[in-house]
Amino acid sequence: MSRYILALDQGTTSSRSIVFDRAGRVVALAQEEFPQLFPGPGHVEHDPEAIWSSQVQTARDALAKAGISAADLAAIGVTNQRETTILWEKATGRPVANAIVWQSRVTAPICDRLKAEGHEPTFRRKTGLVVDAYFSGTKIKHLLDSFDGLRARAARGEILFGTVDSFLLWRLTGGRRHVTDVSNASRTLLFNIHTQDWDDELLRLLDVPRAMLPEVCASSEVYGETVPELLGASVPVAGIAGDQQAALFGQACFEPGAAKNTYGTGCFMLLNTGATPVPSEKGLVTTIGWRIGRETVYALEGSVFIAGAAVQWLRDGLRAIRSSADVEALMAEVPDTDGVYLVPAFVGLGAPYWDPRARGVIVGLTRNTKMAHIARAAVDAMAYQTRDVLEVMQVESGLPLTTLKVDGGAAANAALLQFQADLLNVPVRRPVVSETTALGAAYLAGLAVGYWNGLDDVRRNWALDREFRPSMSPVTRDRLYAGWKKAVGRSLGWED
Numbered sequence: 001m002s003r004y005i006l007a008l009d010q011g012t013t014s015s016r017s018i019v020f021d022r023a024g025r026v027v028a029l030a031q032e033e034f035p036q037l038f039p040g041p042g043h044v045e046h047d048p049e050a051i052w053s054s055q056v057q058t059a060r061d062a063l064a065k066a067g068i069s070a071a072d073l074a075a076i077g078v079t080n081q082r083e084t085t086i087l088w089e090k091a092t093g094r095p096v097a098n099a100i101v102w103q104s105r106v107t108a109p110i111c112d113r114l115k116a117e118g119h120e121p122t123f124r125r126k127t128g129l130v131v132d133a134y135f136s137g138t139k140i141k142h143l144l145d146s147f148d149g150l151r152a153r154a155a156r157g158e159i160l161f162g163t164v165d166s167f168l169l170w171r172l173t174g175g176r177r178h179v180t181d182v183s184n185a186s187r188t189l190l191f192n193i194h195t196q197d198w199d200d201e202l203l204r205l206l207d208v209p210r211a212m213l214p215e216v217c218a219s220s221e222v223y224g225e226t227v228p229e230l231l232g233a234s235v236p237v238a239g240i241a242g243d244q245q246a247a248l249f250g251q252a253c254f255e256p257g258a259a260k261n262t263y264g265t266g267c268f269m270l271l272n273t274g275a276t277p278v279p280s281e282k283g284l285v286t287t288i289g290w291r292i293g294r295e296t297v298y299a300l301e302g303s304v305f306i307a308g309a310a311v312q313w314l315r316d317g318l319r320a321i322r323s324s325a326d327v328e329a330l331m332a333e334v335p336d337t338d339g340v341y342l343v344p345a346f347v348g349l350g351a352p353y354w355d356p357r358a359r360g361v362i363v364g365l366t367r368n369t370k371m372a373h374i375a376r377a378a379v380d381a382m383a384y385q386t387r388d389v390l391e392v393m394q395v396e397s398g399l400p401l402t403t404l405k406v407d408g409g410a411a412a413n414a415a416l417l418q419f420q421a422d423l424l425n426v427p428v429r430r431p432v433v434s435e436t437t438a439l440g441a442a443y444l445a446g447l448a449v450g451y452w453n454g455l456d457d458v459r460r461n462w463a464l465d466r467e468f469r470p471s472m473s474p475v476t477r478d479r480l481y482a483g484w485k486k487a488v489g490r491s492l493g494w495e496d
Contacts, residue, residue: 002074005446006062006235007438008055010080010164011243012101012265013312015054017062018438022451024461026435030061037098042105042347042356042495045098048086051164052171059231070233076172076226077239077445079246079437080164081265082187085139087150087212088167090160093175096147099164100139103266103305103347107138108356114138119205126192126199128277128286130354134303136163137189141206155209163187165240166214172237174227180214181240182296186288191216193277193288196296219245219290220444239444243437244268245289247407248299250440251431252462254455257399261420262437263410266350267307267382269389270299271397282392283352292447300397302351302389306344306360308410310378313346320371328413331376339364341384341487342377349491352392359494363487382410383420384484390424403427407436414468422472423481432463 004027009016019027032054037045083102088095111131120131129135140161144151153159166180185191190208192199198213217223219241225234241249244262248270251260256274277286277298289297311327314320321327341363348356362374394400403426410416411430421428433439446452
């Protein structure tokens with residue numbers, strides 16, 4: 001049997017490829033950043049060719065670092081930044097425009113019209129999502145509206161839509177497979193999470209032709225094989241999941257009530273609710289976690305748009321640090337924020353506020369404020385936004401959280417995780433393998449080809465690196481969080 005699994009982890013700011021062994025350990029990792037494009041306020045794009053070229057290059061680099069060839073791989077799993085929308089020509093594979101990134105607010109006017117016309121309850125009931133520019137459906141409509149004749153071509157099947165996983169699968173298989181999995185489909189505003197099919201009423205409301213949509217598959221099955229010239233041999237692609245669902249799987253959150261939080265570009269908390277979708281009335285979304293065989297697992301999710309991206313802003317916008325990792329040393333120069341709060345609503349606010357017109361604010365500045373205070377406030381904002389989500393999640397699910405598993409790049413920051421434990425008043429657990437998003441995709445692929453035998457194999461692989469236990473007094477906790485809520489109030493509805 002082949003010795004390894006390769007996971008392609010296509011993220012918002014970089015593409016990564018990781019080789020895993022049977023114990024779920026990282027054998028080799030390669031990463032490459034690619035440009036972020038900002039054509040207007042609140043509008044974020046990517047060049048699909050930059051996504052593709054960086055992903056293929058990191059796959060080749062990871063195999064080289066591991067000292068193996070594609071022939072040593074049992075399968076490939078794919079995980080991806082979700083909701084980001086790409087349209088391309090079926091005949092040539094060329095994108096018709098830049099990808100519209102999940103963070104982009106360019107379709108907020110479309111969402112406003114849908115809500116004004118009273119359609120949000122229909123979308124809510126069928127998709128589990130709120131009507132927001134975050135999701136793919138309005139992005140597809142925007143692109144089809146922007147180019148003469150494009151909708152007619154799409155109706156003829158000449159133009160294809162995909163989230164990033166679909167685009168990668170299309171290219172990996174040489175244009176043979178146009179597929180996605182249920183977890184990614186459930187983020188489009190077009191997919192009925194109860195019937196698990198594209199929904200004709202939703203397609204009509206957004207004027208999206210069914211002919212351009214991918215086939216929806218399980219999260220763990222063999223979709224096709226890579227063309228040999230890409231990696232040197234044909235390898236089955238056998239797992240797909242959106243990045244946050246992949247992390248939930250990689251953290252072995254298989255039982256209802258198990259939860260994880262990923263600190264990446266955004267911050268995403270998911271709670272496994274089992275075989276039953278739990279509707280939300282307080283700003284969360286109901287989503288599909290994964291489907292293996294005929295068994296579908298649902299989750300409640302709180303999506304925070306800007307988390308680690310605020311640290312990237314400190315680096316690239318303010319030039320306060322030279323690398324993102326430097327933020328920990330900078331914030332350590334001060335014991336706390338000295339009353340400063342940073343609400344990173346650079347592209348609006350997600351759960352539980354869903355305000356596309358919120359904008360970032362820094363409040364509580366005094367003559368004593370230093371850059372270290374602002375840096376600490378940027379990191380603390382990740383923890384505050386997580387508490388915003390968790391409070392709603394516990395009420396709606398009826399499942400009290402006893403511990404929180406964490407992952408993502410910022411989970412390396414011990415000060416953040418200690419503050420998170422203090423703010424939530426529950427233990428925060430960081431695993432040995434922090435690459436849980438890629439690991440989840442690897443597990444899904446490996447299960448499909450028999451590399452792992454079942455979920456018990458995955459459970460046994462999970463190992464604790466460090467647990468952070470709460471130590472903050474209730475009075476301090478309540479005072480700090482009240483200040484945060486006051487700061488958020490200043491950011492809401494800022495943009496006319």
